[in-house]
Amino acid sequence: xxxxxxxxxxxxxxxxxxxxxxxxxxxxxxxxxxxxxxxxxxxxxxxxxxxxxxxxxxxxxxxxxxxxxxxxxxxxxxxxxxxxxxxxxxxxxxxxxxxxxxxxxxxxxxxxxxxxxxxxxxxxxxxxxxxxxxxxxxxxxxxxxxxxxxxxxxxxxxxxxxxxxxxxxxxxxxxxxxxxxxxxxxxxxxxxxxxxxxxxxxxxxxxxxxxxxxxxxxxxxxxxxxxxxxxxxxxxxxxxxxxxxxxxxxxxxxxxxxxxxxxxxxxxxxxxxxxxxxxxxxxxxxxxxxxxxxxxx
Amino acid sequence: xxxxxxxxxxxxxxxxxxxxxxxxxxxxxxxxxxxxxxxxxxxxxxxxxxxxxxxxxxxxxxxxxxxxxxxxxxxxxxxxxxxxxxxxxxxxxxxxxxxxxxxxxxxxxxxxxxxxxxxxxxxxxxxxxxxxxxxxxxxxxxxxxxxxxxxxxxxxxxxxxxxxxxxxxxxxxxxxxxxxxxxxxxxxxxxxxxxxxxxxxxxxxxxxxxxxxxxxxxxxxxxxxxxxxxxxxxxxxxxxxxxxxxxxxxxxxxxxxxxxxxxxxxxxxxxxxxxxxxxxxxxxxxxxxxxxxxxxxxxxxxxxxxxxxxxxxxxxxxxxxxxxxxxxxxxxxxxxxxxxxxxxxxxxxxxxxxxxxxxxxxxxxxxxxxxxxxxxxxxxxxxxxxxxxxxxxxxxxxxxxxxxxxxxxxxxxxxxxxxxxxxxxxxxxxxxxxxxxxxxxxxxx
Numbered sequence: 001x002x003x004x005x006x007x008x009x010x011x012x013x014x015x016x017x018x019x020x021x022x023x024x025x026x027x028x029x030x031x032x033x034x035x036x037x038x039x040x041x042x043x044x045x046x047x048x049x050x051x052x053x054x055x056x057x058x059x060x061x062x063x064x065x066x067x068x069x070x071x072x073x074x075x076x077x078x079x080x081x082x083x084x085x086x087x088x089x090x091x092x093x094x095x096x097x098x099x100x101x102x103x104x105x106x107x108x109x110x111x112x113x114x115x116x117x118x119x120x121x122x123x124x125x126x127x128x129x130x131x132x133x134x135x136x137x138x139x140x141x142x143x144x145x146x147x148x149x150x151x152x153x154x155x156x157x158x159x160x161x162x163x164x165x166x167x168x169x170x171x172x173x174x175x176x177x178x179x180x181x182x183x184x185x186x187x188x189x190x191x192x193x194x195x196x197x198x199x200x201x202x203x204x205x206x207x208x209x210x211x212x213x214x215x216x217x218x219x220x221x222x223x224x225x226x227x228x229x230x231x232x233x234x235x236x237x238x239x240x241x242x243x244x245x246x247x248x249x250x251x252x253x254x255x256x257x258x259x260x261x262x263x264x265x266x267x268x269x270x271x272x273x274x275x276x277x278x279x280x281x282x283x284x285x286x287x288x289x290x291x292x293x294x295x296x297x
Numbered sequence: 298x299x300x301x302x303x304x305x306x307x308x309x310x311x312x313x314x315x316x317x318x319x320x321x322x323x324x325x326x327x328x329x330x331x332x333x334x335x336x337x338x339x340x341x342x343x344x345x346x347x348x349x350x351x352x353x354x355x356x357x358x359x360x361x362x363x364x365x366x367x368x369x370x371x372x373x374x375x376x377x378x379x380x381x382x383x384x385x386x387x388x389x390x391x392x393x394x395x396x397x398x399x400x401x402x403x404x405x406x407x408x409x410x411x412x413x414x415x416x417x418x419x420x421x422x423x424x425x426x427x428x429x430x431x432x433x434x435x436x437x438x439x440x441x442x443x444x445x446x447x448x449x450x451x452x453x454x455x456x457x458x459x460x461x462x463x464x465x466x467x468x469x470x471x472x473x474x475x476x477x478x479x480x481x482x483x484x485x486x487x488x489x490x491x492x493x494x495x496x497x498x499x500x501x502x503x504x505x506x507x508x509x510x511x512x513x514x515x516x517x518x519x520x521x522x523x524x525x526x527x528x529x530x531x532x533x534x535x536x537x538x539x540x541x542x543x544x545x546x547x548x549x550x551x552x553x554x555x556x557x558x559x560x561x562x563x564x565x566x567x568x569x570x571x572x573x574x575x576x577x578x579x580x581x582x583x584x585x586x587x588x589x590x591x592x593x594x595x596x597x598x599x600x601x602x603x604x605x606x607x608x609x610x611x612x613x614x615x616x617x618x619x620x621x622x623x624x625x626x627x628x629x630x631x632x633x634x635x636x637x638x639x640x641x642x643x644x645x646x647x648x649x650x651x652x653x654x655x656x657x658x659x660x661x662x663x664x665x666x667x668x669x670x671x672x673x674x675x676x677x678x679x680x681x682x683x684x685x686x687x688x689x690x691x692x693x694x695x696x697x698x699x700x701x702x703x704x705x706x707x708x709x710x711x712x713x714x715x716x717x718x719x720x721x722x723x724x725x726x727x728x729x730x731x732x733x734x735x736x737x738x739x740x741x742x
Contacts, residue, residue: 021370021472029393031359031422039353041569071556074548081627088623095622098384147564178564254384257411257441258599260630272566275555279566282559 027113069285072278076286078295082196082270090198094262097203098253101246105201109247122166124248127241129158129165131179133223134216138180142188142280150175182219183212188280193273193296196266201242204269206296270296335530336586336690338697339715343688344585346718350415357726359419360426366392372446372468379606381620385444390469392477393421393431400481400510402429402733403466405497407488407717408525409596411435416487419721420515424485427730430477432469436490437462440599443607450607451649452600453641455521455666459496466497467506483511483733487717488691491517492668495681499671502678513732514683515725516717519696521666522642527691528593529637535587540635546587589690589716598633601641608649612640668700675703682707682732684725686714706738 084090112120132155139148154170154177162169171177186208187193194207202213221229228237254261274295278286336344369387378386390412402424406412412433421431435442437458443450446465449457470479486494491514501509518524536542557574558566579585602613609616613629620626647659657665668675675681683700685692687710692700700708709728711719719725731737 021368023474024367024369026365026367029363029365029418029422030361031363031418032361035353035356035359042353069559071559072552074545074552077548077551077555080544080547080631084625087625091623091625095383180564254441255411255413257385257435257439257444259382259440259602260599260626263627263630271551275551275558276566278555279558279561279563286555 024110026110069283072286078271078274079293080267081294082266083194083294083296084196084266086195086197090196091262093198093200094265096200097198100201101253105242105246106252108243112243112247120244120247123240123244125158125162125168126165127244128168128177128179129155129162130220130225130228132158132177133225134181134219135179137219138182138185141185142180144188147178147180150178181212182215183209184276184280186212187273187277190281193270193277196270196296204265206270206273209273332531332534332583332586335527335534337524337527337693338686339688339690341582341585342713343686343690343715343718344582344589345715346686346688346713347690347715348579348585348588348718350718351419351714351721351725355722356419357423357721357723358426359422363393363422363425366394368392368469368472370469370472372465374448374464375445376448376450376607378444379619380622381624381626382440382444382603382606383622385441388435388445388465388469389441390435391417391421391433392473393425394474394477395425395428395430396476398478398480399428399430400483400733401470401477401479402431403482403484403494404431404433405462405484405486405490405493406434406436406439407486407490408436408593409438409440409600411439411441416717416720420485420487423721423726423729424733427733429483429733430479432473434462434466434469437493438489438596438600440603443600443603447607449649451604451646453521453604453646453666454650454662455492455496455668455670459493459500462493463497463500463504463507470507482507482509483513484509485513485515485729485733486517487515487720489518489521491515491683492521495668495671495675498681499674502674511680511733511735512682513729514681515720515729516685516689516691516714517668517683517700518691519668519699520663522638522663523693523696524691525593525597525638528590529639531586532590532594532637535583535590538635540631543591543634546591594634597636597638597641598630601633601636601645602629604641604645604649608645610645610648612644669703672703676705679707682737684709684711684719684728684732686711686716686719688713688715690716707732 132151135151136148136155139145139151154175157170157173157175158165158168161167168177191208193209197205197207197210199205199210199213205213224230228234256264258264339347368390370390371387375386404412404417404420404424406414406417410417412435417433421433424431437443437447438452442461442465443452447458447461448464452458470482473479484494484497486492494512495514495517498509498512501507536546554566554571554574558570561570563570579588604610605612606614606619613633614620620629647662650662651657651659664670681704683704685697685700685708687697689697697710701710711725713719714722714725728737731739
């Protein structure tokens with residue numbers, strides 16, 4: 001089995017470079033609907049921007065230091081450099097991921113997208129529902145019980161009325177899904193992101209987040225609901241989950257053609273995670289690393 | 298899995314937001330003379346329109362569904378692909394085909410951009426809705442084009458880029474699936490792509506290989522180097538010289554977004570949040586101008602790097618030891634961010650072309666990059682059209698007058714839009730379609 005997979009992989013990775021021309025059908029564009037959505041969102045965005053600006057004023061003028069930490073200043077921002085001691089390896093992994101995506105992941109997602117929308121929605125909801133178990137554990141570990149309870153309610157509703165999670169009934173009952181995992185738990189517990197890490201097949205991460213993903217998988221494996229994680233179907237489910245996720249992400253390696261894509265993605269990924277960390281610790285002063293330590297260390 | 302963690306922040310948006318803080322960097326609030334002189338004909342409304350584009354409520358009616366296919370093609374004249382640019386070896390273009398015989402509209406992207414930008418999507422939708430097959434192509438200054446389709450690797454020469462573009466177009470059109478039945482060919486382009494489109498038609502009018510019928514230039518530059526020079530000045534005036542200013546900008550942005558995020562009670566930093574953060578912070582003319590200058594500079598960084606690598610000019614990479622896949626490029630990127638277009642011209646572009654064109658001088662290279670190298674065609678051939686704005690920031694009054702004098706009734710100048718900010722609005726789309734159909738100027742009863 002493994003040898004066959006390796007063979008297919010080698011053929012796909014090697015073979016894709018030899019044609020002079022290839023044509024790939026991508027999902028239809030829906031300009032009218034997109035524009036209608038943009039028009040509908042414009043007002044909402046303005047309102048949100050306004051309320052956030054007001055909120056920002058509120059924190060900067062807050063006098064109760066116990067409740068709110070002082071706002072971050074530009075000096076609190078991490079440097080533009082990112083902590084990446086494994087850069088060489090990471091870069092090769094990044095290239096591997098880009099090639100794998102082009103040759104295997106993306107074609108698989110393209111094929112999957114031809115399935116009728118209700119089927120794809122069912123698949124997506126099914127995996128989302130399974131992930132609620134991990135969210136419940138982690139919201140509890142993060143001591144954010146309000147969200148943990150919401151995940152629990154979602155799991156209960158969608159597993160029953162939603163027919164084993166195929167329908168997201170809870171979202172229609174104003175209980176939107178907000179998944180979390182061990183990566184966020186570790187962050188909540190105060191762990192810094194650590195070195196930047198490009199994980200084979202999974203993509204950009206940090207040491208902390210990578211450990212978190214591993215723990216997410218371990219938790220699923222340990223609990224092993226309905227023998228889905230250790231039974232005969234577990235590999236198939238893992239692949240299906242991966243393809244479903246890929247089909248729902250609008251990202252194409254090197255679509256910008258830039259020689260600096262690795263730098264750009266690393267910069268954005270780590271900054272985004274650091275800002276999310278600030279959100280997790282919003283009641284404390286800015287989490288400042290050593291003066292000149294690169295971001296993430 | 299991967300993808301859930303891979304929700305990426307749209308880069309341009311971050312930059313737009315990043316630049317929001319530029320005004321605060323300059324302690325003197327009144328606009329500097331350099332800033333004012335750098336913005337061409339533009340005004341507040343023009344700068345805003347350039348950043349945000351046509352508001353959704355002003356958009357022309359667009360079709361519900363546009364089919365789309367991506368074509369990746371290997372071109373025979375491609376130069377050897379440097380190891381570090383392994384991903385750019387094939388030219389990628391997009392086609393939206395009708396089910397019946399139809400005219401083909403080829404759309405060329407703006408400076409440094411691929412053939413699938415937001416502006417391209419709007420033009421594609423409008424053209425497809427009007428019954429055209431639509432083929433969209435990257436700019437010849439896009440790294441993916443330079444590597445896969447340029448015969449020199451050094452982009453920015455109007456005629457050279459035009460020849461490469463023309464050759465690529467012929468190759469692609471020859472390889473289109475048989476079910477795409479083409480009755481006629483028109484070419485459009487926005488920004489630099491507008492100038493490229495006109496040059497491609499002028500080449501075709503001597504070679505007759507494609508029989509290009511009409512051309513519509515949308516917000517074209519007149520002199521490439523004065524337009525980019527204007528953007529350089531804008532960068533220096535609103536952001537500051539060197540990479541230190543970029544870092545200050547980034548720090549302010551980071552603190553601002555983090556504070557908004559902390560106050561927002563959200564569980565995830567997503568696109569909607571960033572969009573509202575950007576919209577809330579971009580307010581003054583200097584901030585809009587900085588966003589525009591920064592966006593352009595980042596496109597220049599890629600073109601500069603690739604050009605230096607191909608021309609072996611050694612400005613940023615050692616020609617004897619070019620960077621390899623595992624090597625960090627962060628320092629190179631940082632150095633390039635601080636370099637204006639003038640440096641690209643003086644240290645990569647001019648040395649490369651002067652060596653290969655014995656009769657050329659720096660001045661002649663600059664002169665060769667003006668639209669007036671095809672003045673006769675533009676004036677005498679009734680199939681060239683243009684759309685621009687009275688508050689266009691990449692041209693000045695003299696250049697606008699030249700366009701009007703040359704094209705006569707075949708140019709329309711809108712009173713809004715800045716640079717490419719009017720694309721997609723009802724009038725622009727209606728006029729563009731009439732120009733392509735030969736119903737322009739509209740006859741008055």
